[in-house]
Amino acid sequence: MQKWRHLLGVSLTALSLAATAGVAHATDGYFVEGATARDQSLAGAGSADPTESLTIANNPAGLVDVGRQFNGDISLFMPWRGYDASANSALIAPGSYNSERNAFVLPALGYSQPFGPDSAWGVGMVGNGGMNTTYSANIPHAACGFFGFPQQGVFCGGRAGVDLNQGLIYVGYAQRFGNVDLGIAPVLAIQTFSAYGLGAFGAFGLSQSPNFVSDHSPSYSVGAGVRAGAIYHYSPALTFSVQGSTPIWTSNFANYQGLFAQGGSFDVPATIGAGLAYKFMPTFTVMLDYKHIFYSGVASISNAMAPIGIATMGSANGPGFGWKDVDIVALGLEWAYSDRLTLRAGYSYSTNPVTSANVMLNVLAPGTVTSHIGAGFSYAVTQNSAFDFSMLYAPRVGVSGEEYIPPAIGGPPGGYVPGTNINTWLSELEITLGYTYHWDTPVAVVAKY
Template sequence: MQHKYLPLIIAAALSAMSVGAQASGYRFGSQSVSAQGTADANAAEANDASTIFYNPAGLSRLDGLQISGSATVVVPHSTFNDSGSTRFTGTPTGGTGANDYVPGSVTAPAFYLSKKLNDKWTVGMGMFVPYGTKINYGSEWTGRYALSDVKLESITLNPSASFKLDERHAFGFGIDAEFMKASLGQAVDVPGTIAALRGTPQSAALAKQIALLGGNPQLLATAKDGHGSNDGKDWGWGFNLGYMFTLDKDTRFGLSYRSSISHKLRGSTVWDFSKVTADPVVNGVLAKSSNKVNSAALVALRTPETLSANVFHQFDAKWAGMADVTFVRHNRLGDLDIQFPGTTEGAEVIRQQWKNTVRVSLGGNYAYNENLTLRAGIAYDESPVKNAELTHPALPDSDRMQYSIGANWKLDARSSIDLAYSFLDFKDASMNYTNKCNPVMTTCTGNGETTRGTYQTHLSLIGIAYNYKF
């Protein structure tokens, strides 16, 4: 039996950060509620301990011991309109469309702590979610042979420190310990393979084998999809740097850099043919003839580094303005090679070929009174996906606009609450992704299918944080 349905696309999980995220590519874009209120334009403001993520040099501006804890809820709305998805045979995949395939909402926590040691040194610790998504298209949608579901969870621990050289120059640095955990599912095109073999000697041999084992070969005509699933996890290490220049009491400029992190996600791949037909004999023969075996799985990748330049200016007692430009080296994550150690399967390739991107944001603060500060911001964020042919269902990404409002409310001299709301409007994303054949092998990656359609996405982010100064 020719196995056109081939190993599961496990590494696609690692690039799945579209409707479950705020930033382009696969980065979860809200690590601070105060920053979210200005569309992440306030890196040079350095007004609370979350500056650890945006620019660790900003720690030098914080006094005493400070903590900040937050939660951001992502509320997505997304639809997929199919425009002719096909099996590897060129025939329609059948199935249904996909609406609201991000189930419910996703909540991401963050926590920051800073401690001023003396006039020169300030240290801190950050804990935040750098990447994360949850997509479930279901087992019946038209693109199920490319992807049925994906879940990516991650967390970063970021101990940091800043050194204040003088009243104008401050430097910061930190270590990133990053944990990733991913799981992914994909339908296996058993019906398409059986149809492609119908009338061939191989098909007759398959039916004969089933009959000899006491099964019912007629059930091949009613066969349903199989399923593959996998998981993987890994710790990776990186660093971040920051510099802040204070021109005067009202104006600051910042530069920050966050390094690439290498990961080798190790886990397992599991194949399930138990529900293909009602006859376990038929299912067993199909599973064996597919040459699929449960095995280990391995994929290596590098997250992109970022470089940001930002500015903050206090115009008067009421108004402040700020801006940020962030360059993201997305081409670190090129095509993904998936390995299946211990098997005869060759490496599978997920084509991505991402481009580098730029994010631009503008924001402002308005001090309504001594206890209430209002915030607002706007941002434009490019997608790293080049075209429809390189758009995969795990990452139906596109350029987007972000519109944010927020507020800081002082409860007393030591504590305050931050609130933020953001609306992200994505451009329609066209997809025409084919799992092409590997020229070195006689087989095709994935199921050899082509998934065609258009994604329409927008989402809301709602954030709340509590800050306390000891």
């Protein structure tokens, strides 16, 4: 047992570092739709019907309901993103261009163990989300020569883009009080960020720290917060859940203090959510979930892009991506077709955080998708172990708006340029393979015909 716990701890630490070293996710804004194959096949539903140890990353109250088990999942995430800019755009390169690097890998691990019949603990590591764009250095931009920049590219700085990656480590405890489960899980965040090709914003004097805007090595940040939840078992067929997380307060990205508001601050937003699960039959469950993400609580994300003035970037009220809070509704269906095979499907809709007034900067962070369609299955190879599979697809959605020219570049008065148009867009496909091992043999629910 001691060797197993040591190995689990080492694995969680190693994989959390791997998750922040070059992985990107972007679904509900930039938050993942779910940590596991089951979560994703249900399109994020299921908080009121926990079956896996990685419930700790959604509703830690569920730890008391899942027994002793291990979960391991690995996702192949494929985002396609880009922008289209009208021919009279000046600051951003005109034309239609796709971001490169369209495949990323993300691991997740979880372990839960009961203390007794009415309490349990667990640990988990998940990728919370992230964002990546990588635009070629060879994108032609006639304005670069006019402004005196030797390079081409989206913003006359060669290869342009960002890499944001967030990994979360949870340690949680849950207790049952009659028909109510309560759970709490402190969380440690490890995140990295890098930006490249954005030097023009510093060169024009738009940042209060012009040497810390772009083209530095990845900057690391750590922080902590708390996730908690409750599950109410109204009857054997009907359960309700509530859950949420405080903001995860993190250290600043020191290498990018001239890019992000508040000197490089980039906390993880708070969330709240609720759900219900109803078993129409012992083998068929319908799940409905709601979640709200408070992007407005993080200045670097929510501050409006404009106006961008002299030495405003990196300041307390400096420009951000202008993202709005996001509301998500998810519907999931799960059918135990046999004692070995369980089928799942789900659909979710989220409001769009990106607005037309902030499109120009959001070519770097096009979190524009709104619909997610999931499907998957679990297949039990033994009484104690099962493989899980899911596919989650988000159709292409774009947001359009006028180009914004800062006064330092366009001369007074600067501002939005009538007649210009920038459309930034995103679509996604995620394929996840998972493995679950139960030490306690679960009770088989067999379909009756």
